Amino acid sequence: MAEVRNCPTCGGMFNYTGLRDVCGTCAQAEEQMYETVYRFLRKRENRAANIDRIVEVTGVTSELLYRWVRKGRLQPALFPNLGYPCDKCGALTSTGKLCAKCTDEIQSDLRTFDAAQELREAVKAQERGTYYTQKDGR
Known part of the structure; x- marks a missing residue:
């Protein structure tokens, strides 16, 4: 059964089903940011980029990058300078x-x-x- 929660990003209410931690609108925005980061990292010269460089170029927050690495969406085996604290x-x-x-x-x-x-x-x-x-x- 879904429960109503506040989105930690925008503060809006959404039905939490356990699949994602943010509302649908913020989830779509995060997915677009992920695509931006992934396109950046796919280029050969950017594969060794560290967290600070990725944040600087793409505008994505470091917390979001840490979450993607922790969940396995960005794999340190492919991008060696990625990790989480x-x-x-x-x-x-x-x-x-x-x-x-x-x-x-x-x-x-x-x-x-x-x-x-x-x-x-x-x-x-x-x-x-x-x-x-x-x-x-x-």
């Missing part, structure tokens, strides 16, 4: 939500945490020890 540090990445540096950093922190956890458990096991009592006064 890492959720943690803001560096450009082309896969996932985090860049390779932040992913490695988090994995390193997790390994350190696991090692510390194992050490704590080993110390606890040693502290428990076994105590013997004597029966019958011996």
